[in-house]
Amino acid sequence: MNDQTRLQTSSLSDEDAKDLEQLGYRQELSRNLSLFSNFAIAFSFISATTGIFSLFGYGLTTGGPAFIWSWPIVFIGQLLVALAMAEVASHYPIAGSIYQWGKHLVGEGYGWIAGWIYLVALLATVAAVDFGGAPYVAQLLGLPASSHGVLVAVTAGMVILQTIINILGVRLIAIINNIGMFAEVVAMIVLAGALFAAGVHHPVSFVFETAGTGAGGSYLPVFLAAMLTSMWVLYGFDSAGSLAEEVKHPRLAVPKAILSALGLTFVIGAAALLAFILGIPDLQTAMKSDVPLTYILQSDLGDTVANGFIIIAALAIFVCGTAVQATVSRLLFSLGRDRKIPGSKLWVHLAQPYETPAAALIFSGAVTILLSLSASAEAYIVNVCVVGIYLAYLSVPLGGLIAKARGWKSNTSPWNLGSWSLPVHLLAACWGIFAIINLCWPRSPDSPWYVNYSVPLLAAVVLVIGGLYYQFAVRPRALVMDGIEAASQETDAD
Numbered sequence: 001m002n003d004q005t006r007l008q009t010s011s012l013s014d015e016d017a018k019d020l021e022q023l024g025y026r027q028e029l030s031r032n033l034s035l036f037s038n039f040a041i042a043f044s045f046i047s048a049t050t051g052i053f054s055l056f057g058y059g060l061t062t063g064g065p066a067f068i069w070s071w072p073i074v075f076i077g078q079l080l081v082a083l084a085m086a087e088v089a090s091h092y093p094i095a096g097s098i099y100q101w102g103k104h105l106v107g108e109g110y111g112w113i114a115g116w117i118y119l120v121a122l123l124a125t126v127a128a129v130d131f132g133g134a135p136y137v138a139q140l141l142g143l144p145a146s147s148h149g150v151l152v153a154v155t156a157g158m159v160i161l162q163t164i165i166n167i168l169g170v171r172l173i174a175i176i177n178n179i180g181m182f183a184e185v186v187a188m189i190v191l192a193g194a195l196f197a198a199g200v201h202h203p204v205s206f207v208f209e210t211a212g213t214g215a216g217g218s219y220l221p222v223f224l225a226a227m228l229t230s231m232w233v234l235y236g237f238d239s240a241g242s243l244a245e246e247v248k249h250p251r252l253a254v255p256k257a258i259l260s261a262l263g264l265t266f267v268i269g270a271a272a273l274l275a276f277i278l279g280i281p282d283l284q285t286a287m288k289s290d291v292p293l294t295y296i297l298q299s300d301l302g303d304t305v306a307n308g309f310i311i312i313a314a315l316a317i318f319v320c321g322t323a324v325q326a327t328v329s330r331l332l333f334s335l336g337r338d339r340k341i342p343g344s345k346l347w348v349h350l351a352q353p354y355e356t357p358a359a360a361l362i363f364s365g366a367v368t369i370l371l372s373l374s375a376s377a378e379a380y381i382v383n384v385c386v387v388g389i390y391l392a393y394l395s396v397p398l399g400g401l402i403a404k405a406r407g408w409k410s411n412t413s414p415w416n417l418g419s420w421s422l423p424v425h426l427l428a429a430c431w432g433i434f435a436i437i438n439l440c441w442p443r444s445p446d447s448p449w450y451v452n453y454s455v456p457l458l459a460a461v462v463l464v465i466g467g468l469y470y471q472f473a474v475r476p477r478a479l480v481m482d483g484i485e486a487a488s489q490e491t492d493a494d
Contacts, residue, residue: 020245023094025337028348029245029330030170030355035253037174040181042240042261044323048269049184049316051233053309054132056276057292063219063226064211064287065277070223074230075266077431082237082262083417084397084428086255089241090413093250096334097241098392103338105399105408112474114395115335116466121388122328124381126321126364127371130155130162131381133317134372136310155372162322163365166329169354170246173326180319187312188268191297192275198300200278207274211283224438231435232382233269235389237262238396239327255415325364332360340474383455384462387439391459394432400425 017027033041059067085101094100099115134154135145143150165172213222240257244250247257280286281299289295297306336347351358371381400421404410410421417424440456450457 016249019251020094023092025094025245027245028350028355029095029333031246031248032169032171033174033243033247035247035249035256037178038240038243038247038253039257039260040177041173041243041323041326042237042257043181043264044177044184044316044319045236045239045327046234046261046265047184047236047316047320048233048265048272049188049313050129050133050320052269052272052276053293053313053316055229055232056273057289059226059229060292061287062213062229063222064213065207065209065280065283066219067223067226067229068207068273068277070227070230071266071270071273074227074234075262077428077435078234078237078262079259080424080428080431081393081397082258084400084425085238085241085393086258086415087410087413087417087421087424088396088400089244089254089258090251090415091410093241093244093247093254094334095242095245095330097238097244097331098395099331099334101241102395102399105396105403108478109470109475110395110399110402112340112470113463113466114392114399115331115340116469117388117395117462118392119328119331119335120462120466121385121392122324122331123364123367124371124385124388126159126324126328126368127155128382128385129317129321129324130158130368131372133314133321134158136314136317140311140314152369152372156369158318158321159325159365159368162318162325163361165322166326166361167351167354167356167358169356170243170326173322177319177323180315183312184316184319185264185268187309187316188272191309192268192271194305195275195279195296195300198279201281202278204278207277209283211287224441225443227438231390231439232386234262234265235386235393236324237265238393239323242327242330245330251414325361325368328364329357329360332363333357336360339477384458387436387455387459388462390432390435390439391463394429394436397425397428397432401429 016031020027059070063070088101088105089097092100092104096115098118099111101111102114103111105111131151134151137154137158138145138150141154143154145151165176210219210222213219213226237258240247240254240261244254247253276293276296279296279300280292281296286292286295294306297309332341332347335341336344341347346359347357347363349359350356400408400410404422404425410416411418440459442452444452
């Protein structure tokens with residue numbers, strides 16, 4: 001780097017620090033992330049490889065090959081949310097993303113509830129990703145993947161390594177995410193190409209095959225259930241906003257990272273899904289298989305290629321967990337900085353010389369390991385993380401609509417939607433409501449009521465706990481701090 005380039009970089013960093021100061025915060029985290037690295041982190045959080053490899057079987061057995069049409073439908077809905085997020089992120093490029101966006105758009109209480117739901121969902125997501133990936137890692141290590149003790153030990157090992165990487169600085173995170181992103185994109189493209197080259201087993205019209213999953217009735221309820229596959233995959237792009245205080249020129253970089261991460265995930269995911277569907281040797285055998293995708297890959301490409309893809313999937317899962325943990329630590333940092341959670345000084349303490357919130361990272365890692373101890377809780381953990389994420393996502397376009405009704409000028413940021421802002425926020429909010437209803441809809445009539453309604457019940461419990469804590473702890477503390485600040489200002493004036 002020559003002197004002129006170094007001066008330009010320093011000047012941009014100073015401008016970003018001054019911009020952050022105008023939003024009420026001083027620069028503490030290191031601004032070492034480029035647009036590409038920020039995009040790679042968001043892409044790794046979404047991780048099409050992780051999601052599709054884990055959930056393809058559910059989609060196929062629930063809705064037949066036709067479930068693939070849920071992919072573009074969910075993408076369009078999530079794109080609306082991503083556009084709303086991109087605009088808000090350009091206005092408020094602050095660590096903690098959804099919490100800060102809600103606070104600035106609507107108010108302290110709204111921001112707290114959005115941030116609280118997001119925090120619980122992220123902690124559950126780290127556990128769901130790492131524990132869900134443990135069987136693949138155990139398989140590669142030659143360990144019994146059916147042993148819960150082995151899975152917990154593998155999960156703990158993954159979490160400890162992810163925590164160390166995150167503590168060692170955002171530059172290391174960027175390098176690992178860049179490598180993981182390249183590996184994932186290349187692997188998905190090569191895999192899809194190999195399946196097409198090996199010879200497809202069905203015409204393109206096969207993507208309309210429902211395989212009798214409608215059971216003689218309407219296919220719509222079945223399709224909505226199968227749609228959960230795509231809904232469980234296409235989220236996480238907001239993580240680009242969580243690291244906004246570590247990104248250079250974030251008002252433009254963060255919106256671009258959010259949208260490009262979602263867009264690339266859709267493209268490579270669509271290509272892979274189409275290849276998987278058309279590459280099914282025998283539909284009935286695939287639907288009865290324990291792992292339909294493994295059956296397809298082994299039948300078409302052989303055991304060696306299938307095992308090679310498992311290695312790539314394990315890498316993608318590990319990088320995904322690393323990105324999610326980085327996101328949750330920045331949220332804890334942001335909440336702690338605003339003194340919204342107990343132990344605030346601990347969450348804002350930065351490990352030197354890396355300038356990373358080490359305590360927040362260690363805490364998130366410990367929670368992940370604790371959550372993995374109960375095998376029976378795994379399904380509930382997944383439910384909490386997914387519905388919590390969609391509730392937190394809904395808070396952004398909904399908050400944008402409330403802010404617009406109060407006179408918020410959404411076109412004053414470097415990246416904005418212009419005249420499309422209102423309809424995009426409105427449609428994104430409608431999509432969010434539909435998505436949450438679909439996620440919460442009871443689909444197990446033969447199960448006990450508390451199992452059948454576990455998703456909305458868990459969501460309600462999280463909301464109630466967050467609301468009570470805000471009312472009896474956060475709000476009184478904020479009123480006291482406001483009083484102290486007001487008294488201090490009067491003293492200074494005198």
